[in-house]
Amino acid sequence: MAVAELNPCFAPKSLLHPSSSLSPRPCFPTHLRQPNAFGRISYTSYPSISCSIATSKVKALTVERQKEEVNNEEDCYGIFCLTYDLKAEEETKTWKKLINVAVSGAAGTISNHLLFKLASGEVFGPDQPIALKLLGSERSFQALEGVAMELEDSLFPLLREVSIGIDPYDVFQRVEWAVLIGAKPRGPGMERADLLDINGKIFAQQGKALNVVASPNVKVIVVGNPCNTNALICLKNAPSIPAKNFHALTRLDENRAKCQLALKAGVFYDKVSNMTIWGNHSTTQVPDFLNARIDGFPVKDVIKDHKWLQEEFTEKVQKRGGALIQKWGRSSAASTAVSIVDAIRSLTTPTPEGDWFSSAVYTNGNPYGIAEDIVFSMPCRSKGNGDYELVKDVIIDDYLRQRIIKSEAELLAEKRCVAHLIGEGSSVCELPGDTTLPGEK
Amino acid sequence: MAVAELNPCFAPKSLLHPSSSLSPRPCFPTHLRQPNAFGRISYTSYPSISCSIATSKVKALTVERQKEEVNNEEDCYGIFCLTYDLKAEEETKTWKKLINVAVSGAAGTISNHLLFKLASGEVFGPDQPIALKLLGSERSFQALEGVAMELEDSLFPLLREVSIGIDPYDVFQRVEWAVLIGAKPRGPGMERADLLDINGKIFAQQGKALNVVASPNVKVIVVGNPCNTNALICLKNAPSIPAKNFHALTRLDENRAKCQLALKAGVFYDKVSNMTIWGNHSTTQVPDFLNARIDGFPVKDVIKDHKWLQEEFTEKVQKRGGALIQKWGRSSAASTAVSIVDAIRSLTTPTPEGDWFSSAVYTNGNPYGIAEDIVFSMPCRSKGNGDYELVKDVIIDDYLRQRIIKSEAELLAEKRCVAHLIGEGSSVCELPGDTTLPGEK
Structure with missing residues (x-):
């Protein structure tokens, strides 16, 4: 067994003002910020690793945050805070470049099935190392940590990074796939128009974030309901991503x-x-x-x-x-x-x-x-x-x-x-009867 | 694409008096009980298919039941009631012989993850067709149907049979693997001795059933706690199965x-x-x-x-x-x-x-x-x-x-x-302090 080079890192959680015209800044382990260190990392264009974030360090960051502030704000914990050189391992030489996948609603039950499938190689294949970016809410943050712990305990060899967060501008950094599951369920007495508005706002924000920080050719799969219209809102708020990259799950x-x-x-x-x-x-x-x-x-x-x-x-x-x-x-x-x-x-x-x-x-x-x-x-x-x-x-x-x-x-x-x-003026909401599918009400 | 031969069947749910010395009787589709029909079924030594059982037809059968009574008592529903000739398909010619896997506590959350892994081929491989036998309780029977429905909706090509039941003498028929997850959790005020006794009885019964109806070389993985002693009880009640085939999960x-x-x-x-x-x-x-x-x-x-x-x-x-x-x-x-x-x-x-x-x-x-x-x-x-x-x-x-x-x-x-x-006389129960693992109390 070859000894891999190990670089425990402190990864800054976040990154870029969403309105900035700069391209997203990779998350560098501080002590790796020398050009000569870059070459050691084979599986990604950035010698970065996103990490689980210690709860105590999480703040609801505003978009006005300063880069400097952000840099020293977070550190990482858990096994996914380590970087290592895939080239050192015979087996992993044949692996593909790391793929970055974001999942929203990551503490929910659908995600709890999906994340383990993604991590096991069932989705992208047995030679595809994967980084999972879990997006949750402030309320669900501890649960996200629980999910990250269970992913750790599962020892998936392909799972090379897990990061968790509540800000889509952080979590969607450089993602090549985004599965958007999280959505508010319809509460008692809530009209469908209200639901469209509440969830629409979530997907508008996520579209904006994808537009700025995701891989330019990111593929987006919207699961949260009403998924077709959520997908439309999302793509309309992400004009720099090809519209055909957005899917709603049927x-x-x-x-x-x-x-x-x-x-x-x-x-x-x-x-x-x-x-x-x-x-x-x-x-x-x-x-x-x-x-x-x-x-x-x-x-x-x-x-x-x-x-x-x-x-x-x-x-x-x-x-x-x-x-x-x-x-x-x-x-x-x-x-x-x-x-x-x-x-x-x-x-x-x-x-x-x-x-x-x-x-x-x-x-x-x-x-x-x-x-x-x-x-x-x-x-x-x-x-x-x-x-x-x-x-x-x-x-x-x-x-x-x-x-x-x-x-x-x-x-x-x-x-x-x-x-x-979607930037088309004031809304006029006249919906026919309730067409929510049974089981999704 | 070749047209497969399709034989919708009525599978008798159950089988054999546990004290009988007869070997377990396979579940034949009635109209297939001619020798010439057998040759058409390539993937199992019995031209049988176990089926989901319509709830209305389920009764808590006593071990005194008559075979004749049983024969006409149940029918099957769902996609897993069909038999078909794997030989007809080019792809499936290279598949292995069908493997029969039983899971107890099949309506629980651990099973809800495990069953989909088994069905997807993640456990036994992409060329291993599988039959899942779900064991639940009377209380959980509807939930078992729900699980079977979700397995249907998942269109796993390797998943060729799903049967559900509440009697281990039925469910464990010819199984080559049994994963025993179902166990009573410790209720308020319950002593560990009580828990050992209550769950012990479940595993004694399941051991007896495995002994009579399972494959003689069945491998058994006990997950339900206290799993080591449950596994001991199970193996002691299954003297015809090699003791080394029993595992408790650590x-x-x-x-x-x-x-x-x-x-x-x-x-x-x-x-x-x-x-x-x-x-x-x-x-x-x-x-x-x-x-x-x-x-x-x-x-x-x-x-x-x-x-x-x-x-x-x-x-x-x-x-x-x-x-x-x-x-x-x-x-x-x-x-x-x-x-x-x-x-x-x-x-x-x-x-x-x-x-x-x-x-x-x-x-x-x-x-x-x-x-x-x-x-x-x-x-x-x-x-x-x-x-x-x-x-x-x-x-x-x-x-x-x-x-x-x-x-x-x-x-x-x-x-x-x-x-x-375990056939060793009266029990004397003097346990040290509570050693249940945190998270399993």
Whole structure:
């Protein structure tokens, strides 16, 4: 075993005035700030390590903070405060460059599943070292420390950095992926307009932070509801990041739709392909049985009960979350986390020939005639480079068209509710009835 | 894509009178009970599939039930009720034979992490199809259904069967691995003797069931506390299964010990090897810094602060769980699940040259002079075939010996408390002070 070079460090937690035009400043271990030290660090362009932050050192920093002030303000604790030279290890020479992944709502139950999947290599692969950046709230900060402790105790060899924080301008530093799970749940008596506003503000702030401090080509997956409109707000507040990099998660809906079609057809779920969820992650969403396939055949050729397809299938997909809460008393955190993994892997591995996956993405330039400038779930294909293209050869009949239009109208209405958060003047909020999915209320 | 042969089935839930001398009867889909049908099923020696059971059909069956009665009593639901011919698929031709894994306490939070790891292929590998057998209680049955639903919605291609049940004689049918997590927590005012008795009865019953219906070489990992003595009870009630196949989990302790040594030494945790936890999974356990190594060197050569090693290290390891609960308000379910995965993989993959892992196993024939006929955590090596051998070349000095003896004395006292459950007459229960680990009270 080679002896690695070890450099315990004190990493400044934070960094850059958000309105500054400077590029984000890396977090240097003080004693490594000599050029000759840089060469020893092989896995990142910065010889930096972000660290867990001792609670006592955390303050709610204002954007007016001085760099100097910040520099001496924090130190790190825990095993993730160490830097070491990956080159020294035979095994790790073949590893890829460290990838930085931020997760918001990091103390929640979905994250509690997702973070361990990210750390284990299940998502980005067994040769991909990873840095996890956990974003929480002041209220959840101790819980974030608990999560970091459990990640430590799990001894994941690929997990090379864990940092925790409550300021997105810190946590999103140089991240290449951001999974935005944290959102306020709808409280008693809260109108959907209120929810859109409260959560919209969170996502506007996070968009602004991503815009300034994240990797310029960061991929963003919005999970917190209402996720389509939150994603729209986020991308509108991050004009320097390509709009097509923003996704709202409809993958759990897709997975559930595949499962229900498989059940009805009497086949295993791996036989169902080309499953599109169109539209909003709400009850107006359209699980598309017209273009989906079972064993390569159109669904309607395999499932002869067309009445079931038209009248029951969608409801079965949408009621799944509610049924789960009823049975279990908990929401579907584990399968949501799995679907986030699926969503990321769909972007980092080539889509199988002839198949596609669903993701709610920016509609500009879409070939389906859907209104531009919203975030709408549509069929996508990827070459595995983190990017995707919309699938062109889908059939849209009148029945499907009518339902797509309904979801489109809803998203346009949601957009008018958050006009003040996307730089389009005052908001006018007239929403149809409650379309929150059962299990997400 | 080849069209697989699909055989929706009605699987009888249960099986065999536990006192019967017959070998366990496989669960046949009724219409497949012709010899010519058997050949179509490639992945298991029985053309059977266990299924999720509709709640309405579940009864608390007595052991006196008639086979005929059982046959027509249950049907299955969900995607896991389907059988299909793996041979038909090009990809799956290279898959291994289906492996059957039982998990008790399957509706709990540790299981909620573990089951998804098992299903994803993280534990047994990406070419190992798996059948999950979930054991719960009558109270948790609906929650088990919820877990099964989430597993369905996750579309794991390797997950080929999920069955749920409340009778270990059903659930443990032909299982090759059993992870026994379910145990009653200690209630207010409950003495440790009461806890040993209550949980002991559960593990006695599960041992009896494993003895009759499980695979004869089943590997059993006991997680439910007090896990060492529960494992002893379990193995004593399963005389036809090799005693060395029973493990009590001390892997989370080992992982935490590695992490704390790494932190103190200022190295990453992958540099710490040869970490033994000796003894009981309680505060008498001994994390062994005498034999552990850091970067190949004895710990004492790397960490010069021997006072810390002797006076603080053990406490740091043991207080971890309690600290986590304080910070997070939750017990360490995620890292416990990771440590269960580690424990299984340590038995299914060859131990790296010169290293070892800890597991609490049966002491008969141990080379350390530890009392026979108890379950004691000791250093093990495996060739990766599911079996292990105890490591011979460890140093035991007086300091270590004294501490090992203390844990041994505790386990012998626990054993006297459960004499009635292991066929050794009446129990005499005189336990020293409370040695439950913080975080597990």
